[in-house]
Amino acid sequence: MATLQHDAPVLVKAIDRKEVVERLVREGKPQEIANTIWAMATLQHDAPMLAKAIDRKEVVEILVREGKPQNIANTIWAMATLQHDAPIMAKAIDRKEVVERLVREGKPQEIANTIWAMATLQHDAPMLAKAIDSKEVVERIVREETLQNIANTIWSFGVLGLVRENEDSVRLLWDDSMRRQLGNFGDEALRQFELTRLYAKSEGVELMTRSARRVTIGSPSRFENDTARELEKFGFGGFEREVSPFEGDEGGELLKIDIAWVDKKVALELDGPSHFLKSAKTGKEGRRNGPTEAKKRLLKSLGWK
Structure with a gap:
């Protein structure tokens, strides 16, 4: 239903019941758990019972040990999208063996979504940031040529206050993006680039932009x-x-x-x-x-x- 972008309020409500989510996390495979919370987030339906059931040590350990990078990325992305804190999961993901597998086997989008989720959930991710801060990983993200992945990655460094610490990688991603047609930037990506520039400025790092487009600013509430x-x-x-x-x-x-x-x-x-x-x-x-x-x-x- 989520993949087809069909809303399913009755189904969602039925799934996010204690007895259903308990059976899902007890008997379900990592992919099934990840797909369920991903669908909830994609359909923009809150899932408090499911989020609570997932962020438990026994569930998280199975997810990071047996799940594919896509399962890990989709789960933490969904938690962040729904604004559900996930301290146990965040801590488990930011372990050397987990992040090394993520950057080795994961696609650029999965890497970008994971660091974006950590930043959104305000969880320091020193191991993940260190793993991403390598020429090999950064060049993979650049080669894929998806601006949103680049925007998510550098915005995350900015939000976590890690621009100066990872300046070489941030500049590589930034400079590559600035060489492109900025008219192709979506509003969200453009907003993230501008915010990254401001976060970097507060850390004493100047990132030059050639964008003439203005980001839409919301009105006072x-x-x-x-x-x-x-x-x-x-x-x-x-x-x-x-x-x-x-x-x-x-x-x-x-x-x-x-x-x-x-x-x-x-x-x-x-x-x-x-x-x-x-x-x-x-x-x-x-x-x-x-x-x-x-x-x-x-x-x-x-x-x-």
């Missing part, structure tokens, strides 16, 4: 508008809205501060549900996700409070 009115009402005025942390850099609008007292460098960020991961144990909002934490780190590096 109703919550943000209401908060601004309440602040003024209670005497906390003098702020500016939608402030770029990088003065004179138009791309900085992608990381604009919701409400800012510029003279004091005080930032007020209004985080909604999309900024947080759902706990694997409770299903409730827990830690900030990778992009949100990366923005917080960037603002701090620029002297914002």
Whole structure:
């Protein structure tokens, strides 16, 4: 159903029941487990029971030991897409023997999706980053000529704060992309490249772009508008809205501060549900996700409070 892009709300609801998911993770093969959570994520249906059942040591160990790179990549990608934290799985994946098999046997998309998921879930992945940071792996990603895979990979280094540490590989991927027709970039890829440039800038690494296309910037939310009115009402005025942390850099609008007292460098960020991961144990909002934490780190590096 997911492959055909046919929505299946009744089927999805029936699958994400405790007795069904328990049988799936107990009797199912790694590919069957991976395909199920991948389908849920592709159809954009939350699956809290399934996510909770998968992120258990006994299930994860079978997945990373017996599963193919595609199974591992699809599972962690699905968890990240659904914003379900997966600390046990992330830790198991970032082991030397697992990442070496992933970069040796996995396709560029599987490698890119795995590091993207780790960054989205805000899990440091030193072993995976080190394994990807090799000329052989980077050239494989470049040769495939899929911009989204390149965008996912360098964006992940940016979100994890690893641009300087992996500068040679990031520059190789970046420079190859900049030689292409940027009009062919999809909006998401273009956004990721711009964000990577800003993350790199905060680490002291300059990545040059020749893109003339502007990324679409979202409008302030109703919550943000209401908060601004309440602040003024209670005497906390003098702020500016939608402030770029990088003065004179138009791309900085992608990381604009919701409400800012510029003279004091005080930032007020209004985080909604999309900024947080759902706990694997409770299903409730827990830690900030990778992009949100990366923005917080960037603002701090620029002297914002």
